[in-house]
Amino acid sequence: MKSILRLNRRTYNEQKALLGFFYVLPWLLGFIFFFLIPLLSSLRYSLSSVQANSDGLIVHFSGFKNYLEALTVNTEFNRSLADSILNMIINVPLIVIFSLFLAVLLNQKFIGRSLARSIFFLPVILASGVILNLESTSLIQAVNEQNAGAGAIHGMGTFQLESLMLDAGLSEWVVDYLSNAVSRIYDIVSQSGVQILIFLAGIQTISPQLYEASKMEGATGYEAFWKITFPMVSPLILVNVIYTIIDSFSNNKMTDLIRETGFTQFNFGLSSAMAWLYFAAVTLILVISSFLISRKVFYYD
Amino acid sequence: MFATRLLSLERWKKWIWSLVRLTLLAGLSFVILYPILQKISTAIKDKGDLYSPIVIWLPEHYTLDNFIKAIDIMDYWQALLNTFTLSTLTTLLTAISCALAGYGFARLKFKGRSVLFAGVILTILVPPITILIPVYLNLKDFSLLGLVPLLTGKTVNLLNTYWPFILTSATANSLKAGLYIFIFRQFFRGIPKEVEEAAYIDGAGVGKTFYRIMLPNAIPSIVTVLLFSFVWQWNDSFFTTTYLTSSKVMATQLGSLPYNLAIMLEDGANSKADPFYLSMVQDTGILLAILPLIIIYLFVQRYFVESIERTGIVG
Numbered sequence: 001m002k003s004i005l006r007l008n009r010r011t012y013n014e015q016k017a018l019l020g021f022f023y024v025l026p027w028l029l030g031f032i033f034f035f036l037i038p039l040l041s042s043l044r045y046s047l048s049s050v051q052a053n054s055d056g057l058i059v060h061f062s063g064f065k066n067y068l069e070a071l072t073v074n075t076e077f078n079r080s081l082a083d084s085i086l087n088m089i090i091n092v093p094l095i096v097i098f099s100l101f102l103a104v105l106l107n108q109k110f111i112g113r114s115l116a117r118s119i120f121f122l123p124v125i126l127a128s129g130v131i132l133n134l135e136s137t138s139l140i141q142a143v144n145e146q147n148a149g150a151g152a153i154h155g156m157g158t159f160q161l162e163s164l165m166l167d168a169g170l171s172e173w174v175v176d177y178l179s180n181a182v183s184r185i186y187d188i189v190s191q192s193g194v195q196i197l198i199f200l201a202g203i204q205t206i207s208p209q210l211y212e213a214s215k216m217e218g219a220t221g222y223e224a225f226w227k228i229t230f231p232m233v234s235p236l237i238l239v240n241v242i243y244t245i246i247d248s249f250s251n252n253k254m255t256d257l258i259r260e261t262g263f264t265q266f267n268f269g270l271s272s273a274m275a276w277l278y279f280a281a282v283t284l285i286l287v288i289s290s291f292l293i294s295r296k297v298f299y300y301d
Numbered sequence: 302m303f304a305t306r307l308l309s310l311e312r313w314k315k316w317i318w319s320l321v322r323l324t325l326l327a328g329l330s331f332v333i334l335y336p337i338l339q340k341i342s343t344a345i346k347d348k349g350d351l352y353s354p355i356v357i358w359l360p361e362h363y364t365l366d367n368f369i370k371a372i373d374i375m376d377y378w379q380a381l382l383n384t385f386t387l388s389t390l391t392t393l394l395t396a397i398s399c400a401l402a403g404y405g406f407a408r409l410k411f412k413g414r415s416v417l418f419a420g421v422i423l424t425i426l427v428p429p430i431t432i433l434i435p436v437y438l439n440l441k442d443f444s445l446l447g448l449v450p451l452l453t454g455k456t457v458n459l460l461n462t463y464w465p466f467i468l469t470s471a472t473a474n475s476l477k478a479g480l481y482i483f484i485f486r487q488f489f490r491g492i493p494k495e496v497e498e499a500a501y502i503d504g505a506g507v508g509k510t511f512y513r514i515m516l517p518n519a520i521p522s523i524v525t526v527l528l529f530s531f532v533w534q535w536n537d538s539f540f541t542t543t544y545l546t547s548s549k550v551m552a553t554q555l556g557s558l559p560y561n562l563a564i565m566l567e568d569g570a571n572s573k574a575d576p577f578y579l580s581m582v583q584d585t586g587i588l589l590a591i592l593p594l595i596i597i598y599l600f601v602q603r604y605f606v607e608s609i610e611r612t613g614i615v616g
Contacts (some may be wrong), residue, residue, distance in 0.1 A: 013410075019507045020409025024417060029473020031417075035424055038435035045434065102329075105322060119330045119600040125594050126337070170312035186332055203591050246426065255430045255539075258465065260433045263543075275431040282428060 003211050046272035054180060066273035076257055081281060084254040090283070091188070091275045092244045093166055096237060100194040104229065105200035124193035191247065195240045202236040231298040240284060249282050309568060330337060337588075337595075344368060344585040351577050367585040375554045375586055376559050381593065385461060385549040388534040391470040395481060395530045396523060398473035403485025404511055408497065408514060420484075425479035440465050465544045466534075476533055481526045488522040489515060526603050538605065551590045560587045 046066055051058045070077045104118055130174065165175045181188065206229065214224050249255075258278065262271030339356075347362035355361070373378065405411075406418050439492055440459045459465055469475040473482060492515065500510040516523070541552040 016409055016507060017411035020405045020411040020414070021410060022510075023401045023405030024411075024414075026407075026422075026471065027473040028397045030474035031420055031424065033434060033439075034469050034472065034474040035427075036420075038432035039427065042432055072341070087548060105326065108322070110319065110322065114603075116326050116330065118598075122333055122598070125536075125598055128589060173416040185329075185336075189329060190331055226588075244481060246428075248616065249428055253498075255428070255551065258430050263437075268434050268438075269432060272431075275428070277434075279428055279431045283426065286426065289507055295470060 003213065024027050042272045042275065045275045050267055050268040052273075062269075066269045067277065069270055072275060074270070074274075077277075080253045080257050081278065084249065084252045085281060085285065087252065088245060088248045091175070091191070091248060092179070092241060092289075094188050095192045095195060095244050096240050097194035098188055100233065100237070103190070103196050103203055104225065106196070106200060107203050119194050120189075120196055123190040124197070126223055128191045132158050162221070191244070194247075195244060196237055198243070199233060202233045206232045234297045235299060238290060239295055241289055241293060245282070245286055245289065249278075254278055305608055308409050316552050339417070340584045342375045343581055344440075344588050346581070348578060348581070351581065361376045367582055368589070369587055370562075370582050371546055371558070371585040374565060374582070375589070376549055377554075378601075379548045380551050380554045383549050383591070384535060387466060387550060390463065391466045391475055391534050392531045394467065394470040395473065395475050396526050398471055399478055399481040400485050400516070400519070402473050404489050404515060406482065407489035408515075421482050424474065425477075425483070426441055429476075433543065437561045440544065441554060457508065461545055461547055473532060475530075476527070476537055484522055484526060485519070488519055492518050494592065524601075528601060528604070532594060555586055555590050558583055 022031045034236075037295065043139070047061060049062045102120060106120065108114065144277050165178070166172065209223055210228050210232075214228060219227065223232075254274075258271050260275045261274060265271075342358050342360070344367050345365070346356070346360040346365050347364045347366070350356045350360045350362060353361060403420075406414065406421070414500075443457050443459045443464075459468075467477065470478070496514060496518070497510055500514045505513065535551065538552040541550055545553060547553075562579055
């Protein structure tokens with residue numbers, strides 16, 4: 001009797017496993033056809049010289065020639081890659097810190113909070129794809145900024161603050177970084193919508209008892225932030241750093257270059273090699289940054 | 302005496318903090334809203350107002366001329382309809398396939414589950430540009446392992462149709478689909494097992510449990526995925542400009558707007574048309590393209606903010 005029962009249960013589990021496989025099947029098919037095979041053939045192209053003509057593709061294995069060409073011959077590749085990586089290194093900390101700060105602000109109770117929240121998530125909708133590209137070329141915006149004198153006044157303000165900070169003995173590098181951040185505030189705000197959402201969600205899962213207890217003990221809001229909020233959301237800092245890195249790498253100069261090489265010059269081999277080098281760089285950065293951050297992350301449970 | 306002074310000090314601190322917060326939030330909100338306000342102000346301006354030194358924000362002559370031009374050049378209503386159809390289609394398919402995959406990964410144990418889930422993570426990490434060319438070539442001569450040529454005699458070209466989007470979204474491999482699978486998986490894992498077991502004991506199968514018990518519980522994550530996928534598909538220029546080069550959708554129309562405008566106003570791209578005027582109509586076009594999203598956002602922003610807090614991405 002018992003063995004029959006056990007047999008039944010096992011078949012039930014087996015049935016469930018089979019069903020589970022069916023649930024994942026659509027994704028698996030797509031994964032194979034639209035991801036794995038393209039990924040492998042992209043790798044193959046990157047190691048070959050590819051010629052497209054009316055009959056189709058002619059692929060000749062040519063070793064690391066394309067990689068060498070991308071790294072040593074192509075005039076733009078190294079520069080764009082360095083540019084993208086540098087931009088990323090500058091932007092990611094700013095975006096993460098800024099979005100954490102805003103999430104804390106938006107979590108406090110005040111009048112018009114829902115309005116403020118909906119304004120701050122607006123960039124999630126607006127700042128993507130073609131709109132952003134066109135916006136950067138908008139002539140009217142540039143001219144109007146000049147006309148309104150915004151540029152001049154803005155520059156002045158930063159300048160004064162800069163000299164103030166330099167006098168206070170901060171290193172020049174830090175001052176430059178900060179004043180740069182101020183002048184690129186729109187970029188930063190517009191890229192941090194999703195990150196604010198994630199942080200906000202994380203902050204709201206922290207139990208209010210912790211804050212209550214700390215208040216009883218006489219902690220100020222500032223201390224409560226560093227001793228409670230910060231450690232509790234630290235896993236999300238990791239998540240957000242990774243998200244920001246991936247996001248910043250999905251559309252920049254580098255991808256434009258790869259696209260152009262592939263689709264207007266029809267040099268598929270070189271384009272694939274560039275794409276793989278790029279992928280390797282992204283992976284390296286992701287591994288390093290997640291290794292560095294995950295050592296500091298605090299897990300509550 | 303001392304206590305009241307302390308009280309007032311506390312109160313002062315509170316007031317100052319509110320003031321600082323108000324200033325910060327108002328300033329940053331302005332930074333975010335500035336481009337939109339700018340565009341609205343530009344769009345209702347008359348051509349002559351561009352050079353008027355006294356006009357900065359409020360135009361002297363209101364006109365809808367820019368809108369009429371932009372609508373005309375972009376073939377706006379057609380593009381709107383196309384984009385709406387495309388986004389709705391991919392959004393629905395993506396949500397369904399990602400929910401299925403997410404449930405499979407979260408609750409149904411089968412061999413190789415963790416290996417396959419590593420595959421999901423891989424799709425998130427690999428930049429789409431890496432696989433763009435092979436996918437493009439594959440879609441250009443679509444054969445599905447030689448199955449299609451067997452039936453029709455030759456490969457089909459799927460470019461400039463909606464099929465690339467339908468196929469990738471039905472198989473949960475469209476734009477950022479890995480992220481959606483991750484969201485669903487996290488959420489399904491957060492639903493207590495007891496709920497599911499109760500359904501099994503009452504005699505429901507896996508399919509029925511998923512459909513009747515798990516999905517209604519997962520509404521916050523469904524809303525999140527629907528919203529993100531709709532918005533990102535709407536704004537996407539990466540895949541749209543690759544797969545759909547001649548179809549009229551918002552992204553391609555917007556991208557070619559300056560050029561088309563120059564052609565219409567005068568003869569060809571190197572015409573002597575006023576660049577400011579071109580920019581003006583282009584701004585109107587951008588405004589028109591994001592207007593539907595803003596209208597939708599006004600209605601759903603409440604869910605947008607609330608739902609992500611309960612999706613368990615944070616868990």
